[in-house]
Amino acid sequence: MARVLFLLPVRDFDPSEAAVSWRVLVNAGHVVEFATPDGRPAVADDIMVTGKGLDPWGAIPLLRNWPLVGLLLRANRDAREAYAGMIADPNYVAPQRWDAVDPSAFDALLLPGGHRARGMRDYLESDILQRHVIGFFDQNKPVAAICHGVLLAARSISKQTGRSVLYGYKTTALTWALERSAWSLARVTRFWDPNYYRTYLEQDGQPDGFMSVQQEVTRALARAEDFQDVPATDPDYRRKTSGLQRDTIDNARPAFVVRDRNYVSARWPGDAHTFAKTFADMLSEPA
Incomplete structure (x- = not known):
């Protein structure tokens, strides 16, 4: 059993990436604890939970309660159920403060993502969190990062080397293809x-x-090719890159996850089950 720390912003984290990971790790017998800026429970991006606000009428108070496009883009039922379970977890309800975290007290670290600038920038730009990430890498402890969580790791610069903790690692993250596709849709x-x-x-x-x-x-990164994306030769290339299909606990075909030594990374919510299972398996390996 491992004691795993989830670092979260005060608001706007992705509900799928955090909650699916929480459920998979807890079901595997690991203990998940949380840290937020002020020691109060974090709140996920409400648009990704409800789907309200992703339709052309989403800015109109009454009409926004009838999402259509939003139902396709929000967290799916599995992720929403996991989110409901996570926010009722006593460890979630009573998180630590970012500045009170002692990395040496935990066995592993997980960095969920989220894209909404309103809440995510404080998370991605936090000197405190970057120091914590460096602490886990310096101790060679297992670290997992998904989507924008990888960006937090990339910005964590080791004082010993003057380079990112990801320098020399292979990683994936939210790809420009997926980010641009969602951005293009939202502009309409x-x-x-x-x-x-x-x-x-x-x-x-x-x-x-x-x-x-x-x-x-x-x-x-040390080399541009250390950023990993789905190879064109993958038999499930279209399934993995369409942005339309998400993995499940029993179906990893739509997912793309990269493991390099003590580090696991993934691209977006559609990888979350496979990402968390890969990390849970790593935590269960003999030391």
Whole structure:
């Protein structure tokens, strides 16, 4: 049994990536504890939970209660049920403060993602969290990161090396293809807030996708090819890259997960079950 720490922002984390991972790890016999900025329970991105606000009428108070596109894009039933279970967990209800966490007290670390800039930027830019991530890597403890959680790891610069803790590792993360696809859709369906799916936008002079998760993570790696994506030769390539199919506890075919030594990474909520199972299996391996 491992004691696993989940780091969460005060709000807007992805409910699927956190809750599915929580359920898989708990069902495997591991203990999951949480940390938030102020020691109060975090709140997931409500749009990803309810689907309200992802339709062209989503800004109209009454009509937004009748989502259509939102029902397809929100967390699926399995993830919503896991989220309901997670937020009732006593460990979730009483999290630690970020600044009170002692990495040496935990066996492993998991970094969920989320894209909504309103809540995620504080998480991704936190010096405190970056120090915690460095602490886990320095102690060679198991670390798992999914989607924007990989970006937090990539930004964690070791004082010993002056490089990201991911330097020398192979990793995946939210790909530019998936990020751009969601962004393009939101510019139509959520036209009053077209950048909902982009946490960071390119500035003047920066090329297309420069501030995407994939490109920023890649810049932190030893080699560009250390950023892993689904190979075109994969027999399930279309299933894995369409952004339309998600894995389940019994079906890993839509998922793409990368493991390199003590580190596991994945791209988006559609990988969450396989991501968490891979991490749970790692935690159960003999020391």
